[in-house]
Amino acid sequence: MTVLLEARGVIKRFGGLTAVDGVDISVAAGKMVGLIGPNGSGKTTLFDCLSRVQAVDAGLIRFCGTDITGRRAHDVARMGMSRTFQIIRVYRDLSVAENMHLSLQWGALGLPGLFARTDAATRRRADELLDFLLLSRLRHERAGNLSGGQRRLLEIGMSLMSEPRLVLLDEATSGVNPTLVADIADRIRAVNAEQQVAFLLVEHNVQFVADLCERVVVLDQGAVLAEGTPGEVTQDPAVIEAYFGDPGGGAEPDGEADPAESAPRTGESASSTEGPAS
Amino acid sequence: MSAQAGGALRGGRLLRVVGGLVGLVVLVVLAVLPLLSGTSNATLLTLTLMLTSIGVAVNWNLTGGFTGYVDFGHAVWFGIGAYATAILISLQPNGPQVGWHPVPAIVVGALVAGVLAAAIGRATMRLKGPYFSIAMLGTFVAVREIVRVWSPLTGGGVGLTLPPYLNRQLFYYVELALVVLLVSFTWWLRRTRFGAALVAIREDEIGAETRGIDTTRLKTAIFSFAGLSTGLFGALWAYQNTFVDPDIAFVEVRTIDAVMGTMLGGLGTVAGPVLGAAALYWLREVLWANLLDYHLLTQGVLLIVVVLFVPRGLVGLVDRRGASLAEVWGWKGRRRGGGAADRLTEEGLGDSAAAGPAGGDRDGPAQARAGSEPGSGAQGETAAGGDAETEALS
Numbered sequence: 152m153t154v155l156l157e158a159r160g161v162i163k164r165f166g167g168l169t170a171v172d173g174v175d176i177s178v179a180a181g182k183m184v185g186l187i188g189p190n191g192s193g194k195t196t197l198f199d200c201l202s203r204v205q206a207v208d209a210g211l212i213r214f215c216g217t218d219i220t221g222r223r224a225h226d227v228a229r230m231g232m233s234r235t236f237q238i239i240r241v242y243r244d245l246s247v248a249e250n251m252h253l254s255l256q257w258g259a260l261g262l263p264g265l266f267a268r269t270d271a272a273t274r275r276r277a278d279e280l281l282d283f284l285l286l287s288r289l290r291h292e293r294a295g296n297l298s299g300g301q302r303r304l305l306e307i308g309m310s311l312m313s314e315p316r317l318v319l320l321d322e323a324t325s326g327v328n329p330t331l332v333a334d335i336a337d338r339i340r341a342v343n344a345e346q347q348v349a350f351l352l353v354e355h356n357v358q359f360v361a362d363l364c365e366r367v368v369v370l371d372q373g374a375v376l377a378e379g380t381p382g383e384v385t386q387d388p389a390v391i392e393a394y395f396g397d398p399g400g401g402a403e404p405d406g407e408a409d410p411a412e413s414a415p416r417t418g419e420s421a422s423s424t425e426g427p428a429s
Numbered sequence: 430m431s432a433q434a435g436g437a438l439r440g441g442r443l444l445r446v447v448g449g450l451v452g453l454v455v456l457v458v459l460a461v462l463p464l465l466s467g468t469s470n471a472t473l474l475t476l477t478l479m480l481t482s483i484g485v486a487v488n489w490n491l492t493g494g495f496t497g498y499v500d501f502g503h504a505v506w507f508g509i510g511a512y513a514t515a516i517l518i519s520l521q522p523n524g525p526q527v528g529w530h531p532v533p534a535i536v537v538g539a540l541v542a543g544v545l546a547a548a549i550g551r552a553t554m555r556l557k558g559p560y561f562s563i564a565m566l567g568t569f570v571a572v573r574e575i576v577r578v579w580s581p582l583t584g585g586g587v588g589l590t591l592p593p594y595l596n597r598q599l600f601y602y603v604e605l606a607l608v609v610l611l612v613s614f615t616w617w618l619r620r621t622r623f624g625a626a627l628v629a630i631r632e633d634e635i636g637a638e639t640r641g642i643d644t645t646r647l648k649t650a651i652f653s654f655a656g657l658s659t660g661l662f663g664a665l666w667a668y669q670n671t672f673v674d675p676d677i678a679f680v681e682v683r684t685i686d687a688v689m690g691t692m693l694g695g696l697g698t699v700a701g702p703v704l705g706a707a708a709l710y711w712l713r714e715v716l717w718a719n720l721l722d723y724h725l726l727t728q729g730v731l732l733i734v735v736v737l738f739v740p741r742g743l744v745g746l747v748d749r750r751g752a753s754l755a756e757v758w759g760w761k762g763r764r765r766g767g768g769a770a771d772r773l774t775e776e777g778l779g780d781s782a783a784a785g786p787a788g789g790d791r792d793g794p795a796q797a798r799a800g801s802e803p804g805s806g807a808q809g810e811t812a813a814g815g816d817a818e819t820e821a822l823s
Contacts, residue, residue: 202639228641240636242629244752253622253629257641266621313641 154213155180155317155349156201156232161210163193163200163373170196172373173210178317181347183339185360185381188370189393194353195237197370198319201351202234203227215316229258233310234319237353239302243295247286247305250294251277254309280308284338300327304335311342317349324356336362357385369393444747448700459605463598473597477669479710480604482686484662486694486706487611488655489687494697495624496648497631497757498554501562502569503659504683506542510660511667511678512576512583514538518668519589525582531594535664542660543653550652554645557634558758573679588674591667600669604662608703611658616699627651628697631757686710689728693735695742695751704743 156178163171171193178184186194199205201212203224212220219227233254242250252269255276281287284304289297294305303323310318320339324332336359342348354360360367361381369377369384371393377384384390459476462468485507492498517527517534529537553564576583583589618624629637630644638644667673686709687702694705712731716724735742736754745751 204635204639223643223645224635224638225641225643228639234639236636240633240639242632242636244632244756245625245628249625253625253637253642254640257643260622265623265626268620269622269625309640 153180154178155215156351157213158197158201159211161197161200161212162208163196163205164208169373171200171207174370174373174375176351176368176375178349178351180316181343181349182366183343183350183352183364185364185367186351186353186370187355187357187360187367187384188376191372192370192393193373194370195321196373198234198321198351198353202232202319225257228313229256231313231316232319233313233315233317235303235306235310235321235323237321237325239299239306241294241297241302241305241309243293245294246291247281247294247297248274248277248290250305250309251281251312254312256313277308277312280311283341284308285334300331303327304331304338307335307338311348314346315348317351320350320352322353322355324354324359332356332359339363357381361385452700456609463601470597473601475714477597477601477604479707480601480608481662481666482683482690482710483703483706484604484608484611485659485683486687486690486702487608487615488659488662489684490691490696490698490702491615491618491627491655492648492652493688493757494691494695494701494752495619495627495631496651497634497752498648498652499559499562499688499754499757500565500652500655501684501688502565502567503655503687504680505565505569505572506546506656506659507663507666507683508569508576508675508679509545509572510538510542510663511670511673512538512589512663513541513660514664515589515591515667515673515678516582516584518591519584520592521584521590523580523587524584524589531668535661535668538664538667539657539661542663543657546656546660547649547653550649550656551645554648554652569679569681569684573675576679577675583675586675588672588677591671591673593671594668595671597669600665604665607661607665612699612703619699623647631697631752689732689735692732692742692754693739695745695748696754696757698742698744698748698751701742701744701748701751 154177156176158174158176161171161174161176162169174193174197176184176186176197186197188194196205200207200210203219203222203226207220210220211218214227214230214232217230219230242253245253252273255273278287278290281290284307286301286304286308289301294302297305303326307318307320307323310320323335323339327335339350339352340363343350350363352360352364364381367379367381367384368375369387369390376393377387377390379387462476463473485503488506489500489503492500493503514531514534514537516524517529517537518531520526520528549568553561553568556564577586579585580587626637626642626647629640629642630648634644663678667678670677686706690706690709691702692705693701693709694703695701709728713724713728716727720727739746740753740755741751742753745753
């Protein structure tokens with residue numbers, strides 16, 4: 152099993168705040184890895200470091216056996232790592248098809264390709280992907296006019312256009328309705344199975360991660376808190392405490408209504424103890 | 430909905446065909462004009478200067494309109510082209526007295542502007558939005574003062590006189606050919622991946638970079654080309670003007686005209702800067718002739734009207750790839766459509782680009798720590814409220 156992406160001791164600081172604090176993470180070729188953690192645990196910053204949108208303060212990042220720590224973002228993209236963004240980035244004033252055409256493998260173009268129009272092969276690939284992502288009827292629509300979920304799908308399509316080896320998906324399901332979430336999971340699974348594309352997923356939707364990934368990494372306050380199968384991780388007391396904030400309450404995300412949790416602070420907030428009872 | 434869109438597209442195509450035909454007729458008229466007996470040298474000079482103004486606006490649009498780098502000092506390339514050419518041609522005692530033939534001097538003058546544009550653009554294009562604009566304005570003023578002070582090379586504030594060569598017809602045809610070439614080039618460029626990538630840089634530079642576009646190289650390349658091309662117009666201008674000094678070679682109004690003309694016609698469109706710069710030039714001549722005291726005021730009012738009511742310019746009304754200045758600078762939500770979700774995302778994008786995704790995390794850890802303290806009420810939001818939370822924060 153070859154290691155596709157490997158990061159060692161990645162540190163990223165913003166002023167006095169250490170957003171990513173010595174994270175080690177690796178993704179093997181053709182595998183799917185989940186990255187979860189509470190808000191502000193450094194997931195997106197880690198993504199930014201891995202895709203070279205942000206420079207790291209310390210650490211080593213290797214992709215396909217090459218040290219990419221000092222590489223530029225477009226270089227890394229051309230090597231076969233693509234990504235999506237938590238805050239969706241599509242070219243809003245261009246059509247859906249144009250967005251796809253502009254996300255091709257730029258590394259393979261060369262100067263003549265740069266000064267040519269979009270070729271038939273690129274169009275075909277874009278059309279296939281749009282079909283696959285159920286977006287083909289919106290091909291000529293302005294990307295900014297799409298709904299949030301459709302734009303998520305478009306961004307996933309754009310990240311697949313360049314035939315990447317690894318895709319970093321940053322909250323691919325946020326703001327997407329449940330039926331579409333199932334669709335997205337299906338598409339990701341299909342791409343992974345058919346083309347051996349590896350995925351690293353940042354998610355708040357734990358079920359989504361558990362369904363897709365064999366291995367999950369949990370970040371908390373910029374450091375790796377736990378790592379293992381979804382089952383192991385969700386049973387880990389440290390994870391439960393950090394992620395769900397409740398050592399005794401188990402893996403229910405709806406902790407705010409949990410009486411066990413409000414109990415210790417009855418002194419301050421009487422209303423919250425009465426809440427569940429009524 | 431889709432039928433409407435189709436109709437609009439067809440309408441756009443019809444307009445494009447009609448526009449192209451009108452353009453061809455105008456071109457033919459311009460081509461035969463000097464051959465008509467009634468055409469005076471003064472008319473030719475006016476038209477030549479109008480063509481110069483159009484050329485500079487078309488060049489400005491390559492960086493300002495297509496790529497989204499609004500250059501408030503673009504006239505610096507005009508001045509550098511003019512000065513480099515003048516230095517190479519002039520035999521005036523206070524200059525270096527090189528005494529080249531005008532043709533190689535004009536070519537080298539343009540190249541000097543291009544090379545300096547590559548060097549300066551490499552540095553200033555690290556800045557985004559209005560910061561880049563102001564840096565270029567600073568470059569413009571600095572270069573003018575350097576030219577004024579560096580008198581052994583430039584002749585200082587006195588300026589340089591060139592041997593007169595007053596063939597108006599030749600200059601007219603050369604500039605007409607240049608403008609036609611330049612507009613054709615822009616038309617072609619916009620259809621290539623290079624042109625599309627420039628628009629991608631304008632729309633979302635970080636996104637373009639992470640999708641494999643070498644944004645630094647492409648934007649510097651187009652900026653250098655625009656500098657070289659504007660330098661060529663400057664070089665030609667210097668030779669036909671037979672005199673340069675810092676205050677007539679480096680004029681703010683040349684930049685303002687390029688910006689205003691392009692905005693009037695439509696940022697990021699092919700025909701926009703041509704129409705806009707021509708209209709502006711003509712309007713100024715008319716206003717100057719009839720409203721001497723108020724012509725600048727009228728021009729200012731016109732600019733305000735354009736920004737407020739036709740922000741995407743005349744051609745921008747029908748050309749989907751056009752943009753308004755606010756859109757180029759990412760100041761406001763894009764036109765047409767976009768509900769609440771749209772605006773939420775727009776706010777996120779409006780953030781300083783590199784810090785954008787990280788900004789969400791900045792307040793995060795404190796909050797996460799608070800959440801993990803026993804007794805604080807923040808536990809529930811991690812899973813359920815997470816998405817909205819992070820988006821709102823960024």
